[in-house]
Amino acid sequence: MDVQTRWYIGLMSGTSLDGIDGVLANFSGQKCLVTQHASAPLAPDLRAELLALNRSGADELHRAALAANALARAYAGVVRSLLAQAGLAPEAIHAIGAHGQTVRHRPQTFDGTGYTLQLNNPALLAEDTGITVVADFRSRDVAAGGQGAPLVPAFHRGIFGQAGRTVAVLNLGGISNLSLLRPDGGVLGFDCGPANALMDHWCERHTGRPYDDQGAWARGGRPIAALLQALLAEPFLALAPPKSTGRDLFNPDWLAGHLAAAGNDARPQDVQATLAEFTAASCARELLRHAPGCDLLIVCGGGALNAYLMERLQALLPGVGVQDSGRHGLSPLQVEAAAFAWLARQCLAGDTASLPGVTGARGARILGAIYPA
Numbered sequence: 367m368d369v370q371t372r373w374y375i376g377l378m379s380g381t382s383l384d385g386i387d388g389v390l391a392n393f394s395g396q397k398c399l400v401t402q403h404a405s406a407p408l409a410p411d412l413r414a415e416l417l418a419l420n421r422s423g424a425d426e427l428h429r430a431a432l433a434a435n436a437l438a439r440a441y442a443g444v445v446r447s448l449l450a451q452a453g454l455a456p457e458a459i460h461a462i463g464a465h466g467q468t469v470r471h472r473p474q475t476f477d478g479t480g481y482t483l484q485l486n487n488p489a490l491l492a493e494d495t496g497i498t499v500v501a502d503f504r505s506r507d508v509a510a511g512g513q514g515a516p517l518v519p520a521f522h523r524g525i526f527g528q529a530g531r532t533v534a535v536l537n538l539g540g541i542s543n544l545s546l547l548r549p550d551g552g553v554l555g556f557d558c559g560p561a562n563a564l565m566d567h568w569c570e571r572h573t574g575r576p577y578d579d580q581g582a583w584a585r586g587g588r589p590i591a592a593l594l595q596a597l598l599a600e601p602f603l604a605l606a607p608p609k610s611t612g613r614d615l616f617n618p619d620w621l622a623g624h625l626a627a628a629g630n631d632a633r634p635q636d637v638q639a640t641l642a643e644f645t646a647a648s649c650a651r652e653l654l655r656h657a658p659g660c661d662l663l664i665v666c667g668g669g670a671l672n673a674y675l676m677e678r679l680q681a682l683l684p685g686v687g688v689q690d691s692g693r694h695g696l697s698p699l700q701v702e703a704a705a706f707a708w709l710a711r712q713c714l715a716g717d718t719a720s721l722p723g724v725t726g727a728r729g730a731r732i733l734g735a736i737y738p739a
């Protein structure tokens with residue numbers, strides 16, 4: 367490998383809580399080249415604890431600190447895999463960008479300055495790997511009056527933006543978020559609602575499988591019209607941007623409330639079909655609302671591997687080419703991790719990374735806190 371190349375590692379463990387994605391990447395101008403990808407599932411007890419920490423519970427400060435340590439150790443394992451795959455020593459890596467695990471996201475609530483909390487132990491990660499770590503990317507934007515999310519639209523612009531054309535980029539993770547990249551370089555970006563978080567929960571509960579592979583189970587069900595309308599009436603969906611959300615709102619209790627109101631007698635497979643339709647419809651509606659003439663939707667995140675969901679999106683957006691991000695140079699499971707590698711680069715270069723037009727902050731800020739090697 368070229369010794370002049372500046373290598374970065376990006377680590378993402380997102381709201382679906384399926385595991386950790388890591389990439390090894392370098393950047394040249396607006397281009398991002400990912401040369402390695404490694405992923406690791408979260409150990410079942412850590413996953414269960416992180417899910418539990420999404421809500422108040424006994425002794426949660428102590429438990430959160432221990433979970434952060436365990437997550438940092440798991441991150442270090444992914445870093446070691448990437449280094450081994452690439453045949454690189456830690457000294458070859460300029461920095462790691464590590465997102466951490468979001469367990470609360472309450473921006474701009476309370477007295478006007480809320481908080482967003484990503485569990486992580488970047489000091490331990492730097493110690494374990496011998497590599498500089500950049501972490502805590504969201505809190506500066508929240509302090510500046512922003513949502514602290516989504517942060518990937520600026521990265522999407524650099525990677526997927528096209529001259530003379532509006533391009534939409536949809537991430538289908540635990541939560542869905544849309545970036546609208548205008549031909550003049552302007553960007554609108556916001557969270558749409560839940561993507562896999564509720565579908566995974568329902569699938570696991572009724573089939574024992576962690577997710578609905580290819581959407582096959584949903585495909586065999588029939589969306590329940592009244593339930594779908596009730597889900598689509600969620601006030602968050604109608605809010606104008608800037609807006610972001612998380613498991614704080616879209617959690618199993620939210621779904622249970624709707625199912626109870628509907629009589630609790632729905633067939634589980636039909637509920638899954640309804641959740642898939644809800645995801646597709648909530649995203650499609652936002653695209654039509656904010657970029658009616660757009661004819662290209664690039665989809666990333668694990669939901670891009672859900673063939674049924676992709677078909678439903680295409681059906682609801684007949685004039686739009688719905689395409690997997692792999693066709694545009696970056697495979698769906700690598701996009702967010704690559705974005706955090708890029709965010710680390712921005713931070714170390716002293717360059718801003720937030721888009722105030724997206725998050726609603728008072729201005730663009732340098733994001734992240736640095737833990738030197």
Ligand SMILES: Nc1ncnc2c1ncn2[C@@H]1O[C@H](COP(=O)(O)OP(=O)(O)OP(=O)(O)O)[C@@H](O)[C@H]1O
Pocket residue numbers: 378379380381382383384385387537538539540541542562566577578579580581666667668669671672673699702
């Ligand atoms: N083959 C597949 N078929 C259907 N769904 C899949 C498949 N592979 C992955 N997924 C879905 O993608 C999810 C993981 O997506 P991803 O890693 O993009 O989410 P995340 O990064 O945790 O979330 P977020 O973007 O909200 O932070 C899994 O939980 C699963 O629901």
Ligand SMILES: CC(=O)N[C@H]1[C@@H]2OC[C@@H](O2)[C@@H](O)[C@@H]1O[C@H](C)C(=O)O
Pocket residue numbers: 380381468471482514515516517518519537539540541542543557610611612702
């Ligand atoms: C608070 C938080 O973790 N938000 C995540 C989540 O997952 C998807 C969506 O909600 C997005 O807003 C964000 O992640 C991506 C990486 C972002 O900041 O752009």
